[in-house]
Amino acid sequence: MANFDTYFLMKEADAIEYAKVKVPQKNWDAATMTCREIGDGNLNYVFKVKDEKGNSVIIKQAGSELRISKDMHLDTDRNRIESEILILQGKLAPGYVPEIYDYDTVMCACCMQDLSDHELMRTAMLEHKIYPKFAEQISTFMAQVLMGTTDVVMDHQKKKELQRKFISPGLCDITEALVYTEPYNDELGRNHVFPPIAQFVKEKLYDDQALHLEVAKLKMDFMTRAQSLIHGDLHTGSIFINEESTMVFDPEFCFYGPMGYDIGNVVANIIFAWCNGDVAGAEEFCSWTQSVIVDVVNLTMDKMEKYYDEHVTDTMCKTPGYKEYYMSTILADTSAVAGLELIRRIVGMANVKDITTIADETARARAEKICITAAIDFIMNRDEKKCGKCFLNTLQDAIRTVDGK
Incomplete structure (x- = not known):
C-alpha cells in the first residue's frame, strides 16, 4: 500500500488507495x-476512481513539469490554489463548479465531484451539439464570480488578501509567453504555424509593428491590473456541459487580472467552434454559435451591471458615470482578449482541435485566416466593440475579407 506522506506521481493503482484514504465518506466497495x-x-494527471455501487471521484494531481515540454517546470502549489478557488467560486456561483471533497498539500492532489453526466464542451462542439442554456449559464457564472471579487464590491483589505493568496507566478509566466509574446515573434521557435498560411502569418502578425504595440500595452495591462479573480483559461476544454447544466473547472491559471480575459476567451472559443461547424456545413450549429457570441457578451455585461448596482460598496465607485466607464473598459478588454486567444490558438504552441481537425487544407487555411483577420480587428479596434452584435459583425467582416467579398 502506498504511503501518501511524501509527494510522488501516482499511478492508477495508487489512485484507488488514495480514494479510500481521502474520500472515505463514499463507503467504497473495495473489491x-x-x-x-x-x-x-498539459499540466496534470487526472484519474477517475469508481466502484460497482455507483460511487465515483475524480482525483487531480499536479506534476512538476509540463507534459508537453520537460523544460517547463511549475510549482505544484497550484493544486492548492485551484482547490481553494473552486471552493470560493462555488460560494459565489453555486452549481457552476464541481464540489471539492478534499485537497492535499503533500501529494498536491485534490478529490472532486465526478461530472460523468456532463460532456467536455470542446468534444461536444466538435460534434456540433447545441446547448440552448449555455449563454445564460456561463454569463451568470462569469458575472457573479468576476464582479464578486472586485474592489467595487469587496472589502479592499479582504480583496488584497485574496490577491496575495491566489497567485502562481509560473502559470502567469506561461500566459505572458504563450498569449502575449510568442505568437507575434516566435522568439523561442515554439510556434506551430500551418504551412499554407506561413506567409500570411509573417505579414499579418510577425511584421506588424502597430499590432505589436497594442499587444505590448495589453501584456503590461494583464501583468499589472489586479481587477478581479479571473479563471485565466476559460475555454471549452475547461467546461463540462449537458442539456441542463454548465460546469466550469480547471481554474489553475486563476489570479487577479483583467476580467475581460475570461469573457474574451469564451467568445474566441465559440468562434473556433463556428469555424469547425462552418467547414462541416452544420448550418443550425453555426447559427447557434453566432447567437452565443452575441448573447455571451450582452448577458454577461447586463448581469455585471446589475450585480454592480446591487452590491457596490466603494463610495467613489457610486459616482455617476463611473459604472459606465468601468463597463466600457471590460468590453474593450473582452474584445482584445478574444483577438489574443484567436491568434495564439492558431499560430502558438498550443493549437486548438476545432481547427487542427479540419482535414481539408484549403478549408483549414481559410478558417485560420478568418480567425487571424477577426483577431486583429478585435485588438486594434477594441474600444469600438460596444455590444455583442459588434463582436459578431467583426467575425462576419473577417469572413467577407478572406473570401474577397
Missing part, C-alpha cells in the same frame, strides 16, 4: 474499485 487516467491536458 470492485477501478481506476483509469482520463487527463489529456
